Amino acid sequence: MPALLQGIGIGLRRSFARELLATDRRVDWLEVIPENWMGFGGKRASLLRACAERWPLVSHSVSLSLGGPDPLDATLLQSLEGFRRQVGLAWWSDHLSYSSANGVRFHDLLPLPSTEEAVEHVVHRIREAQQWVDAPLLVENISYYARMPGGTLDDATFVRAVVEQSGCGLLLDVNNVYVNSINHGFEPRAYIDAMPMDRVRQLHLAGHTRQEDLIIDTHIGPITDGVWDLYRYTLRRAGRLIPTLVEWDQGIPPLDEILDELDRARGEAEAALGEEGTR
Structure with missing residues (x-):
């Protein structure tokens, strides 16, 4: 059950999985990209079993295309x-986006039009997906670099409407909020204020890359001061320690460097809530 998962986690990556199993540093839980682990045997399967025996796991898939026009992938859901x-x-979680259409996979997470019609479409598909997997489903707010034409809702209103009308949980990516706020010129704290905090089950923190006139959500660490500030604000707004993941998906450094970021996340949470509030 979700209540059993608390604290700060990291994403399980094959490059450091064996080293992770040998560490005595504190890690509370692991997030797994299932497309990288499902259906494999041998060493990969044994590593996954060993991690599952030691830590609670959550699944974060990247290819369900919850907002897409094609039927949901029954094979993937099975x-x-x-x-x-x-x-x-x-x-388990996936993204509030689409990544395929007309049978073509784009290998990217694309934004949906922020309309009431799109809300209704995604709500229906979330409810359908929830019938396949016997665990709570969370959807994640994505980073985006252009808005789909025809939108009538701002992104925060769109995300909130989907979550509340579908009954699913929210994986609130704090870095994505920060990146979008810079790229699209809105106040990130106002976005956090608009989120249904009672539905937020998990947070993501990550690094990003600044270009001349754009920030790219690269998941290259370390996490920036602006994201740490927004993380503290989010926890104070929630009034509790929401299970938090430190993402580092490109230019992956030695494991201890990732665990240093995990330790900082724990310290930032304690600073925001007080030590008692993080237990």
Whole structure:
């Protein structure tokens, strides 16, 4: 159950999985990209089993295309349910976006038009997806670099409407809020204020890359001061320590450097809530 998962986690990556199993540093839970682990045997399967025995796991898929026009991928959903039975999952998540259309996969997470019609479409598909996997489903707010034409809602209103009308949980990516606020010129704290905090089950923190006139959500660390500030604000707004993931997906450094970021996240949470509030 989700209540059993608390604290600060990292994403499980094959490049450091064996080293992670040997560490005595504190890690509270792991997030797994199931497309990288499902259906494999041998060493990869044994590493996954060993991690599942030591830490609670959550699944964060990247290819469901929840907002897309094509039928949901039944094979993927069946595999996700099998994965849940295999390793146990506190919850599973995917993105509030689309990544395929007309049978073509784009290998990217594309924004949806922010309209009431799109809300209704995604709500229906979330409810359908929830019937396949016997664990709570969370959706994540994405980073985007252009707005789809025809939108009538701002992004925060769109995300909130989807979550509240579908009954799913929210994986609130703090870095994505920060990146979008710079690229699109809105106040990030106002976005956090608009989120349904009672539905937020998980947070993401990550690094990003600044270009001359744009910030790219690269998940290259370390996490910036602006994101740390927004993280503290989010926790104070929630009044509790929401399970938090430190993402580092490109230019992956030695494990200890990632765990240093995890330790900082724990310290930032204590600073925001007081030590008692993080337990």
